[in-house]
Amino acid sequence: MRDRMPTVRVAGHFGEWLQGRLGPDGPLVLVTLPCAALGVRPDPDGAEILPAAVRARFARALGRDLPPLPLAADMPPGGGAGASTAALLALARAARAPHDADALARACLAAEGATDPLMHPRPDRLLWAPREARALRSLPPVPEAEIVGGFWGPPEATAPGDLNFPDIADLVAAWEEAPNLAARARLAARSAARTDALRGPRGDPTPGLARDFGALGRVRAHTGSARGLVFAPGTVPDGAEAALAAAGLTGILRFSTGGAA
Secondary structure (H helix, E strand, C coil), X not given: CHHHCCCCCEEEEEEEEEEEECCCCCXXXXXXXXEEEEEEEEEEEEXXXXXXXXXXXXXXXXXXXXXXXXXXXXXXXXXXXXXXXXXXXXXXXXXXCCCCHHHHHHHHHHHHCCCCCXXXXXXXXXXXXXXXXXXXXXXXXCCCEEEEEEECCCCCCCCCCCCCCCEXXXXXXXXXXXXXXXXXXXXXXXHHHHHHHHXXXXXXXXXXXXXXXXXXXXXXXXXXXXXXXEECCXXXXXXXXXXXXXXXXXXXXXXXXXXXX
């Protein structure tokens, strides 16, 4: 069985640079933060990531049978790191479905009512409407960054009807004009702070850790437990990972994103 498992892996993300409403009554939008260090892959010892009903809806939307593969994820469920979307895409690849990004996004939406843009080759270059499974427009490339993070707080599954997010229209406009990584990181920290204030949870240690370590900014999963500090490449101070662990974060990791990552 192990020898016959397909060798596919779909990378996840690590929360979002930005997420919120595009205007007070506008659509929910996000700019995802790709993370190649976290992913989903077939594994004979894997757990059941997706409910049977979700797999069935995805198969119907794709118009093909899906292999009964067990899957393993590097990220916790409810972490805001794209486990469910990555799992669906891994099944689609194992079933040899055509890689039509728009069709895959629609199938993910049909399966779960929301989706991350992981089916696109440069997902962080899209202003993505997750409840509509479409890009509203293209965005400038994100400069290369180094993220140190982990998971803090309770898991939180995405609820398709949940639109209780702050207005970030001003942050999106500024993101499109931001000249460098430092400016993007400050905008990400503002997006995180707005969601902290509206949705919680209280007591997040990452704002203080960002100050203590001189991070350019911080990121979070706006639904989920992923939290991270943003640094220019090669500038992560010694002891950052240990400090995150001491503050109660789990699953500590360091990875590069943006640029050519």
